[in-house]
Amino acid sequence: MVQPTPTPIPTVKVVVATQNIAERTIIQANMVTLKDWPQDLVPIGALTKTQDAVGKITAAALVPGEPVLMSRVSLEEQTVGLAPMLPPGLVAVVLALSPVSSVGGAIREGDAVDVLISTEYSLYNEEGDESKPLYATFYTIQDVPVLRVAGQGDAAATTQGGTLAPTGRATTVAAGAVMVTVLVTPQDALLLKYAREKGSIDLALRSPQFHDQVITDPVYLDYIMRRFELPRPLLIKKQTSTTQEEPQ
Numbered sequence: 487m488v489q490p491t492p493t494p495i496p497t498v499k500v501v502v503a504t505q506n507i508a509e510r511t512i513i514q515a516n517m518v519t520l521k522d523w524p525q526d527l528v529p530i531g532a533l534t535k536t537q538d539a540v541g542k543i544t545a546a547a548l549v550p551g552e553p554v555l556m557s558r559v560s561l562e563e564q565t566v567g568l569a570p571m572l573p574p575g576l577v578a579v580v581l582a583l584s585p586v587s588s589v590g591g592a593i594r595e596g597d598a599v600d601v602l603i604s605t606e607y608s609l610y611n612e613e614g615d616e617s618k619p620l621y622a623t624f625y626t627i628q629d630v631p632v633l634r635v636a637g638q639g640d641a642a643a644t645t646q647g648g649t650l651a652p653t654g655r656a657t658t659v660a661a662g663a664v665m666v667t668v669l670v671t672p673q674d675a676l677l678l679k680y681a682r683e684k685g686s687i688d689l690a691l692r693s694p695q696f697h698d699q700v701i702t703d704p705v706y707l708d709y710i711m712r713r714f715e716l717p718r719p720l721l722i723k724k725q726t727s728t729t730q731e732e733p734q
Contacts, residue, residue, distance in 0.1 A: 497522040501533040503548040510570040511544050518554060531556040543570050571633065572669065578633055579675045580667045587688040588664040593635055598692045599668065600628045601678070605685030622706040626681075627674050629697050634667040 500523040507517055518539050523532070532553045533539050542559040568578060585591055593599060604623040608616050666689065670678065681687050703709060711718065 496525040498525050498528055499523070499534055500528060501536055501539050501554045503550055503552050503554060505550055507544050507548040509544055509547045510567065512570055513539050513542055513544065513554075513559065515540050521551070523553065529553050529555055533559075568633070568667075575671070576669050577672055577675050578667050579670055579678050580665055581678065581682065581687055581689075582663045582665055583687065583689065585662065585664055587686070588635075588666055589689060589691045591664065592691055593632055593664075593666060593689065595632055595634055597632045598629045598694070598697075599632060599666075599689040600692060601626045601630060601681075602688040602690060603677075603681040603685055604688075605681065620706055622704045624704045625700070625702040626677065627670065628699055629692060630674075631669040632666060633669055634665075636665045637662070 499520045501518050502521045502523075504517055504519050507513065515536065518536050520534075520536060532555055539554045539559060544558060545560050546558050548554065548558065572578060581588075589599075602623060603626050604621070606619045606621045608619050610616050668678075678687065710716065
């Protein structure tokens with residue numbers, strides 16, 4: 487007796503997770519694959535092409551073998567925040583800069599910048615003697631990725647040297663300030679905070695083909711005078727007045 491041939495169940499290719507994928511994770515190509523799924527049981531909104539999932543951000547956690555639904559992923563960063571975009575070990579820091587200090591509005595998301603810091607400092611010895619303050623500009627962290635650039639036009643705080651006036655605790659920014667979010671190490675985040683509160687910050691825009699780390703000399707008044715052979719001004723000695731008693 488001939489056994490009847492079972493009717494094949496119609497299937498369609500559905501995108502499924504190949505591993506546990508946490509919420510707010512950017513989906514990589516190795517995290518998903520195509521799997522035959524019974525046509526009548528395909529969930530509404532299931533993706534059928536892996537390219538429709540790769541690069542998107544999960545709005546909810548996925549387990550291995552689970553179909554990837556349109557409602558569970560998003561291309562909009564605003565729905566899940568900036569955190570999923572950050573590589574492990576790095577943090578995002580925002581700088582409120584004047585247009586001049588942010589290359590006149592030429593900086594865009596995806597660019598790389600170098601950070602110039604100007605600050606005034608003094609030295610002390612064990613006896614408590616203090617040097618005269620020295621104002622200098624340093625070329626600091628380099629090839630820093632830019633995550634986001636936005637204009638800011640509300641507010642009343644004044645700017646000083648391209649950043650917030652160094653009162654240290656201002657919560658508003660100057661009208662027309664440019665908000666530049668950069669990706670740095672936690673240590674460099676502390677550097678930027680110190681410079682923002684105690685000095686000023688300027689950004690230099692890099693070419694996409696330039697990734698070298700350069701070594702520069704700090705610039706201060708004596709450096710400029712030596713480099714350009716400027717004449718030194720004459721020192722004028724302070725005169726001390728002595729008072730003599732008149733004879734009685």
